[in-house]
Amino acid sequence: MVAIDVRNIVKRFGDFTAVKGISFQVASGEIFGLLGPNGAGKSTLIRMLTTLLPPSEGTALINGFDVARQADDVRKAIGVIPQAMTSDLELSVEENLLIFAKLYGVPRDRRKRLITELLEAVELTEWRDKQVRNLSGGMRRRVEIARGLVHEPKVFFLDEPTTGLDPVSRVHVWEMLQRIKSERDLTVLITTHYMDEADKLCDRIAIVDHGQLMALDSPMKLKASVPGKNVLEASFSSAPADWIEVLRRLPDVEEVTGHDHVFRLATGNGPATTMAMLQTAAQMQVSVDSLAVQSTTLDDVFVHYTGRALRDTLQAPAPQDNPFMIRR
Amino acid sequence: MHRTLAIIEREMRRFRRSPMLIVMSMMMPIVQLVVLGYAFGGNVKHLKVAIVDQDHGVPAVRIRELAGAIATGNHTFDVIDYSDVGVALADLRNGVVNGVLTIPPDYSRRVITRQEPTVALISDNTDSFVSATLSATMAQVVGSLGQPVKTTIRTPSQPSLQLVEVYPYVPYIQYLLPGSITMSIFMMVMIGGGIIFIDDKARGLHEGYLVTPITKFELIAGFNISGTIRAVIAGAFLMVIGSLIAGVPNPLDPMRMMRLLLVITVTAFALISMMFLIMVRISDPLLPRAVFGVLNTVLYFPSGAVYPQQGFPKWMQVIAAADPFTYAVHAFKSLLLKNTGFEAIAFDLGFLVVFSVVSMGAATMLFRRTL
Structure with a gap:
């Protein structure tokens, strides 16, 4: 069964279009990740799906119900x-x-049972009587996760739930979410900036940028979709001017990018390319200052689909922030 | 309805754990009542009057004796003798004395020859209260000079006015009390209702509510009713403590307290409804703080809480007519100072109820169910 069905959804704020016709479906029981840089339209999309913003065009059905009607x-x-x-x-x-x-x-009768169960699930039973102001950031997040589940929802939306938490608290939240999810009939849509989080948690991932859907698949397939299985990152000194061309001709190399003396090589065979690169460097008397070989990660996928440009731009306040705008 | 009750429960639990909010919203009106009540309520005393006697005749001595009698009697002013008019006037300009009474050299001769004898009072009119008090007291002094002995005539030829006061003397602090009760309600509405509401909104707390199935009306009703309960607690506290401080006769009369509680409740609901109407489209947390000062002035002073509205210019009387404080203050004055029944406050209650319904209706209409 389809839990979330988004069809060509658009959101405009005056002349600015934040979401430009996105469509996707999330199956019941799935953990679906929504990734994208700041200002990509993730929060606007999630606000439309949670009825906080009316869509300008298109439809979205959550558990079979239309978000607008x-x-x-x-x-x-x-x-x-x-x-x-x-x-x-x-x-x-x-x-x-x-x-x-x-x-x-x-x-009333279900309320008591559910609260007790959820406090146990988020490991806050012993803190149940404490004021939230006395809890750490990670504990507050767990309170909110329990609060969001207190009416046994079918679909759970989490907008950057681990932002601002320390690494230990983040891991704790992931594990807790996975455990809660395994114990109940729940579909989860989560937005995050942490690629390792999305990789570990999500069944499928959608990458959104500039209000558009750039890619959608399982983490494994997304990683396979970008050039190379491995990434070599090396820095050289006394390299000739055409060194980047030499690197491109190495076996199994699919893509080379370079900046100053540092080069990134996407390759289908990490060990073979590494050996060839070291031999070539020795023959041409180029010294290798540093070398790192790693598998393709979701970070590489993210950069591949959204680019490396910083998004430091000023933006006009959205019309939703205008207190005097009349809306039905 | 259960959702409205949930909002009320949440607001009241938060209120119970915010002792500073309770103290601030109750202390300020009490401090204002005591300070303003005693600052404005007393008679002006111990003004400094320089007397420059350039005549030294018997009639001049008579004036100085009468002035001295006032100085030792009700102490409206103290007398300081000066020999030089120039020095006295310099001291007047420098604020050493509040007025200069000069008795000219030919005063005694003019008194004896009945040629319009005149003494001059030169007063510092930058302070109109002081100037008016000095003028009135000196007019009494001069007026009492050469008055014939008063005799009672069996059949008076001139009509006379006999003043009968219906109520016991009302000190100024009691006159201020109705405004202070209204102010305490307003403070709680503004801090507990307006400022915290916008702070919650800015923190994103309202997003949590808006994703639940609560309706606009249930949400506004929850905020309004919880705000009313908080403001009633503040108003009732000031009603009791303020009545004791101001010395209202028989302050714990149960029937009057019941009527006062009704007015406090209706006033609280009217003001919280007005507050939500003002705040319904505001998101910036600084704005309610700025609005607070403006509203305080615009609502409190035209209401007749500190000065009779009959003395206002026309435009200000128009503001006063639309000001909910006006009707609350009038109703509190009727009950606290005159101990009247419902008949005297029916119009006030009616206005406040209609005001509440219109404000809450408009706030509900303007409230956004989406961000």
């Missing part, structure tokens, strides 16, 4: 962890969950 049914079916930490700091861990269970209309 059946927003209330969608809201009942989804759990959402927004990018910002949104727990009530003055309330205790348990109270945060309790208030949201009431907002979702969870019956």
Whole structure:
């Protein structure tokens, strides 16, 4: 069964188009990753799918309900962890969950059982009476994950849930999400900047840039889709001017990029290319200062599809930030 | 309805854990009541008056004696003798004295020959209160000179006015109390309702609500009712403590307290509804803080809380007519200073209820269910 069905969805803010006709489907029970650089349109897309923004064009069905026409049914079916930490700091861990269970209309008897189960799942049972303001960033995130699941949603949206957490807390959140997912009938859509996170967690990954879908597949297939199985990164001194051309002619080399004295070689056979490169360098009396060989990662996939250009641009405030704009 | 109750529960739990909010919103009106009440409520005393007697005749001595009697009696002013008018005027300009009374050299002769004897009061009119007090007191002094002995006439030929005061003397601090109660409600509405609401919005807390199936009306109703409960607590606290501080007669009369609580509740609901109407489209956390100061002035001072509205210019009376503070202050004055029944406050209650309904309706209409 299809849990998320996005068809040619578009979002415009005045003259600016943040999402330009994206389509994809997420199967029930899948963990789906949405990757993209800052300003790529990920958060706008997730806000449309969670009914926080109305689409300008196209449709999106969540658990069979249209986000524009059946927003209330969608809201009942989804759990959402927004990018910002949104727990009530003055309330205790348990109270945060309790208030949201009431907002979702969870019956009293189920409420108690679910809160106890979720606190155990996120390993916060012993902190249940503590005010959230006294918890660390990682613990607050776990409170929010539990809060988002307190009404037993079918689809769970997480917008950069591990941003700002230390590596240990991040790993803890991943493991917890995988465990929760394995225990219930849940479809997960997650946005993240951490490629290793997406690689480990997600069944499939969509790469979004400039409001468009650049690639969509499993992490394995995405890695296979970019040139080379391995990447060699080497720096040289006293290299001749045409050194980059020499490197391109080495066996199994598919792509070479270079900057100053540092060169990256994408290759289908890492060991063979390494041996050939060292021999050629010795023959031409070029000294190798450093050499690293690694497998292709999602970082390489990400850079391949989105480019290396920095996105440091000013942007006009979105019309949604204008307090005096009347919207139905 | 259960979702509205969840919002109320959440807001009240947060309120209980914010002692600074409670203290700040209750202390400021009490401090204002005490400071303003005693600062403006007392009579002006111990003004410095320079007397320059250039005559030294018996009538001049009589004036100085009368002035001295006031100095030792009700202490409105203290008398300082000067021999030189120039020095006295220099001291007046330098603020050493508040007024200079000069008795000219020919004063006694003019009194005896009945040729319009005149003394001059030169006062520092940059302070109108001081100037008016000095003028009035000196007019009494001069007016009492040469008055015939008062005799009672059985059949008076001139009509006379007899003043009958319906209520006991109302000190200024009691006159201020209705405004202070309204202010305490407003403070709680502004800090607890306006500023925290926008801070939550800026932190993204509202996103958490908007993805739940709660309706616009349920959300606004939850915020309004919880804001009203908080403001009623602040208003009721000031009603009791303020009445005791200001010395309102029989402050714990249960029937009056019931009526006061009703006015406090209706006022709180009107002000919180107005607050959400103002804040419904605002996202910048600095804006409510700026609006706070402006609203405080625009609502409090035209309301008649510190000065009678009849003294306002026309344009300000128009503001006063639309100002919900006006009706709250009027109702509180009726109950606290006159201990009236519902008849005297029915119009005030009616206005505040209509104001609340219109404000809440408009806020619900303008509230965005999406970001």
